[in-house]
Amino acid sequence: MTAFQEQAAALLGPKGFLTDPAALAPHIRDWRGIFQGAAIGMALPASTAEAAALVRLCRDHGISIVPQGGNTGLSGAATPDAGGNNLVVNMRRMNRIRALDPLNNTIVVEAGCILADIQSAAAQADRLFPLSLAAEGSCQIGGNLSTNAGGINVLRYGNARDLTLGLEVVLADGSVLDVLGGLRKDNTGYDLKQFFIGAEGTLGLITAASLKLFPALRRRATALVALGDIAAAPMVLARCRAATADQLVSFELLPRFGLALARQHGGGRLPLDHPADWFLLIEAGSPSEDIDISGSLERALGEGMAAAEIADGLLAESEAQRRELWRLREAMVEAQPREGAGIKHDISVPVAAIPAFIRAATEALAAHDSSLRPLIFGHVGDGNLHFNVLQPAGADPAGFQARTGEINRLVHDCVTAHQGSISAEHGIGQLRREELARLKSPVVLAAMRAVKQALDPDGLFNPGKVL
Amino acid sequence: MTAFQEQAAALLGPKGFLTDPAALAPHIRDWRGIFQGAAIGMALPASTAEAAALVRLCRDHGISIVPQGGNTGLSGAATPDAGGNNLVVNMRRMNRIRALDPLNNTIVVEAGCILADIQSAAAQADRLFPLSLAAEGSCQIGGNLSTNAGGINVLRYGNARDLTLGLEVVLADGSVLDVLGGLRKDNTGYDLKQFFIGAEGTLGLITAASLKLFPALRRRATALVALGDIAAAPMVLARCRAATADQLVSFELLPRFGLALARQHGGGRLPLDHPADWFLLIEAGSPSEDIDISGSLERALGEGMAAAEIADGLLAESEAQRRELWRLREAMVEAQPREGAGIKHDISVPVAAIPAFIRAATEALAAHDSSLRPLIFGHVGDGNLHFNVLQPAGADPAGFQARTGEINRLVHDCVTAHQGSISAEHGIGQLRREELARLKSPVVLAAMRAVKQALDPDGLFNPGKVL
Numbered sequence: 001m002t003a004f005q006e007q008a009a010a011l012l013g014p015k016g017f018l019t020d021p022a023a024l025a026p027h028i029r030d031w032r033g034i035f036q037g038a039a040i041g042m043a044l045p046a047s048t049a050e051a052a053a054l055v056r057l058c059r060d061h062g063i064s065i066v067p068q069g070g071n072t073g074l075s076g077a078a079t080p081d082a083g084g085n086n087l088v089v090n091m092r093r094m095n096r097i098r099a100l101d102p103l104n105n106t107i108v109v110e111a112g113c114i115l116a117d118i119q120s121a122a123a124q125a126d127r128l129f130p131l132s133l134a135a136e137g138s139c140q141i142g143g144n145l146s147t148n149a150g151g152i153n154v155l156r157y158g159n160a161r162d163l164t165l166g167l168e169v170v171l172a173d174g175s176v177l178d179v180l181g182g183l184r185k186d187n188t189g190y191d192l193k194q195f196f197i198g199a200e201g202t203l204g205l206i207t208a209a210s211l212k213l214f215p216a217l218r219r220r221a222t223a224l225v226a227l228g229d230i231a232a233a234p235m236v237l238a239r240c241r242a243a244t245a246d247q248l249v250s251f252e253l254l255p256r257f258g259l260a261l262a263r264q265h266g267g268g269r270l271p272l273d274h275p276a277d278w279f280l281l282i283e284a285g286s287p288s289e290d291i292d293i294s295g296s297l298e299r300a301l302g303e304g305m306a307a308a309e310i311a312d313g314l315l316a317e318s319e320a321q322r323r324e325l326w327r328l329r330e331a332m333v334e335a336q337p338r339e340g341a342g343i344k345h346d347i348s349v350p351v352a353a354i355p356a357f358i359r360a361a362t363e364a365l366a367a368h369d370s371s372l373r374p375l376i377f378g379h380v381g382d383g384n385l386h387f388n389v390l391q392p393a394g395a396d397p398a399g400f401q402a403r404t405g406e407i408n409r410l411v412h413d414c415v416t417a418h419q420g421s422i423s424a425e426h427g428i429g430q431l432r433r434e435e436l437a438r439l440k441s442p443v444v445l446a447a448m449r450a451v452k453q454a455l456d457p458d459g460l461f462n463p464g465k466v467l
Numbered sequence: 468m469t470a471f472q473e474q475a476a477a478l479l480g481p482k483g484f485l486t487d488p489a490a491l492a493p494h495i496r497d498w499r500g501i502f503q504g505a506a507i508g509m510a511l512p513a514s515t516a517e518a519a520a521l522v523r524l525c526r527d528h529g530i531s532i533v534p535q536g537g538n539t540g541l542s543g544a545a546t547p548d549a550g551g552n553n554l555v556v557n558m559r560r561m562n563r564i565r566a567l568d569p570l571n572n573t574i575v576v577e578a579g580c581i582l583a584d585i586q587s588a589a590a591q592a593d594r595l596f597p598l599s600l601a602a603e604g605s606c607q608i609g610g611n612l613s614t615n616a617g618g619i620n621v622l623r624y625g626n627a628r629d630l631t632l633g634l635e636v637v638l639a640d641g642s643v644l645d646v647l648g649g650l651r652k653d654n655t656g657y658d659l660k661q662f663f664i665g666a667e668g669t670l671g672l673i674t675a676a677s678l679k680l681f682p683a684l685r686r687r688a689t690a691l692v693a694l695g696d697i698a699a700a701p702m703v704l705a706r707c708r709a710a711t712a713d714q715l716v717s718f719e720l721l722p723r724f725g726l727a728l729a730r731q732h733g734g735g736r737l738p739l740d741h742p743a744d745w746f747l748l749i750e751a752g753s754p755s756e757d758i759d760i761s762g763s764l765e766r767a768l769g770e771g772m773a774a775a776e777i778a779d780g781l782l783a784e785s786e787a788q789r790r791e792l793w794r795l796r797e798a799m800v801e802a803q804p805r806e807g808a809g810i811k812h813d814i815s816v817p818v819a820a821i822p823a824f825i826r827a828a829t830e831a832l833a834a835h836d837s838s839l840r841p842l843i844f845g846h847v848g849d850g851n852l853h854f855n856v857l858q859p860a861g862a863d864p865a866g867f868q869a870r871t872g873e874i875n876r877l878v879h880d881c882v883t884a885h886q887g888s889i890s891a892e893h894g895i896g897q898l899r900r901e902e903l904a905r906l907k908s909p910v911v912l913a914a915m916r917a918v919k920q921a922l923d924p925d926g927l928f929n930p931g932k933v934l
Binding site for chain 2: 195
């Protein structure tokens with residue numbers, strides 16, 4: 001044991017400091033196995049005071065801090081790089097719900113709380129915490145905030161940033177920034193919490209957050225719709241938003257190709273027998289029992305059919321049918337690995353530019369290599385697409401994976417041409433660092449570096465990520 | 468003319484650079500006449516390129532930049548201090564609407580656009596830009612963003628920050644930070660726009676913004692309610708939010724004392740004949756014609772009466788009656804100066820703490836001086852109160868004004884004890900700088916200074932404000 005390791009062990013106790021390689025192994029690589037890093041240990045602070053003391057200890061010994069939640073990220077932000085001085089700081093022991101106030105519609109949680117546990121606590125108080133994404137059973141709120149997580153309810157409730165009223169953060173000098181106040185309005189100087197949300201652990205260590213709650217949803221209306229043409233998607237969105245009194249929570253694009261894969265690999269059947277290229281999974285939700293959200297959505301879809309935007313559609317008649325529709329989307333995601341390797345992109349463009357972007361990007365890919373198979377789906381209501389490129393059928397997966405840089409550049413250049421973002425909700429981490437440096441303006445990069453320098457002058461937090 | 472003045476005049480032309488004292492006079496004091504400053508001139512750039520060149524010129528000559536919009540602020544942030552090197556940079560010539568995209572629900576505006584003009588442009592495209600406040604006919608969006616303005620629709624749509632998708636900002640080195648992208652999701656590094664929103668012009672010069680639009684409202688329901696007890700306000704809020712499917716846009720507190728003043732000074736009559744101490748003005752809005760928002764609100768209020776939270780209430784039956792209810796609120800604000808001097812506070816506490824705060828603050832004031840007359844009203848749905856203390860009846864206004872510091876401390880200490888904010892929506896500017904320094908933690912102040920140092924190392928922007 002080094003002097004640092006001994007002092008960390010003394011500070012945090014046997015449950016709070018691990019160096020056993022077997023225990024460390026799942027924490028120094030990401031779950032997809034893309035990033036393999038190294039660490040001199042893993043700290044698990046049990047309180048804000050322990051976390052602050054740990055940060056001071058790391059600073060004194062020149063140890064780098066890699067904040068980690070559920071390690072469910074897709075960009076390698078929570079996984080250490082190969083540097084020799086990394087300490088993983090896993091937040092899972094700080095998992096208390098400190099307070100829930102149904103009248104203030106706030107919940108104060110520690111960074112290690114599992115997202116699903118926060119959802120459940122809110123539901124028990126007849127409230128909704130709307131952040132919802134595939135990893136919700138294991139991801140932690142500290143990670144969600146550090147990546148400004150999105151998910152399936154952004155259209156109505158916003159990203160993780162929009163749901164955050166306050167934070168508690170350990171800064172690089174070991175001081176604790178307490179801006180946890182659960183206020184809806186506070187204009188007393190710079191809104192410091194904003195700096196740490198989406199910073200992927202590079203500016204400080206989030207230890208707790210004060211989050212917004214909403215009235216629980218009492219009615220949902222869910223529809224599957226076949227589009228006449230992808231060009232109609234933004235019009236259908238506008239129609240549904242207005243008709244449902246802006247109570248649209250999800251507006252997801254599903255491609256015919258993806259649904260065919262889902263069917264082929266044993267997923268749900270397609271309840272809509274239509275040869276359209278593109279489908280929409282639309283859900284509205286209302287906290288009021290006496291508002292007929294289903295009738296409103298049905299009328300909007302009827303108008304969309306009359307305007308030839310929509311070719312066919314069905315409304316879920318029961319909770320079972322609703323689940324079946326959502327199951328289609330999950331089955332599509334699960335089917336992808338069965339087709340071999342895929343090169344993923346998490347992009348966004350202005351909502352109105354979605355049709356033009358999809359056309360341009362698929363044409364550019366086809367011109368480059370007509371055997372590539374784009375699988376394009378996602379949160380189209382937010383302008384966010386998961387633009388995945390599957391390997392040519394039957395090709396060698398490793399050989400295809402090796403083409404990642406080339407395919408990334410092709411897709412990202414098309415995103416940039418459409419004023420889009422190369423990371424809509426997955427962050428930069430290690431995965432997109434080079435592309436960020438390639439595509440962001442020098443002014444933006446310089447401003448980011450100035451902020452990093454101001455808040456973490458010694459580069460203590462999460463080296464090798466983002467910048 | 469100094470060398471700087473000559474070069475500024477050459478850069479900006481006769482319409483773009485003024486030194487005439489008569490022309491400057493209304494721009495170097497605030498409209499309430501509280502802050503009188505000094506300036507060597509006023510620049511009015513007509514384009515981002517001009518603004519950037521001007522910032523470089525100021526940097527080279529050591530001239531301080533005081534960004535100014537409509538100069539309607541209440542904290543003196545847009546008014547120069549008494550320093551000898553101030554240049555007012557008024558943005559009114561940059562007032563173009565650069566783009567409006569109804570399908571993307573975005574509008575791109577220059578900083579000098581009048582708020583009401585943005586609202587009108589949105590309405591013409593059958594969309595809503597929800598930021599709305601008393602000064603909307605003359606305030607500019609650049610100022611709204613720099614103060615993170617609130618107003619009467621925050622409950623449903625959020626503060627100015629929540630309505631902002633992107634910014635264009637001239638930085639201290641004269642470079643232009645273009646993060647104008649109209650994206651709903653973008654997690655490519657630090658969210659730089661957040662740093663400048665609410666920074667009151669101390670970190671850079673906002674030249675344009677990309678803002679969110681929403682479906683236009685088609686139906687409104689407006690009610691005036693007499694509360695059995697102030698303690699019931701948060702319960703009524705929760706009830707109304709849920710029942711209206713979270714379509715509550717305004718939830719305003721009106722005190723009996725304020726309504727009496729309104730009546731006395733010739734404002735509207737009180738359509739509700741009830742001896743309650745506290746009233747609520749509640750408005751819900753729906754973009755859907757076929758959702759009966761009025762019926763939902765009525766049912767919620769009926770349940771509130773059955774639960775004895777509400778003593779009496781009425782629903783506006785017509786647009787004329789709706790205006791009459793809102794007129795009550797305006798008349799109350801207008802009546803205040805007729806009562807002599809008032810010491811204003813713009814505070815927030817957690818919504819659930821509103822009743823306890825009001826009780827504690829009024830008791831503390833009465834114990835201090837029983838002749839003080841607190842007039843407490845505002846956006847209680849956001850936990851935001853305008854807590855104004857009117858002079859004792861018949862007292863000397865100037866003598867009362869001289870007690871500002873003493874009254875401020877009394878109210879602000881009570882706010883702090885309730886985990887509140889001493890500036891909910893009016894900002895810090897010059898008005899609250901000392902109180903900010905007194906009440907914020909050293910960690911918070913140090914972090915703010917680090918950010919200021921990082922983005923404006925020479926202190927070019929808006930000296931003497933906020934920090």
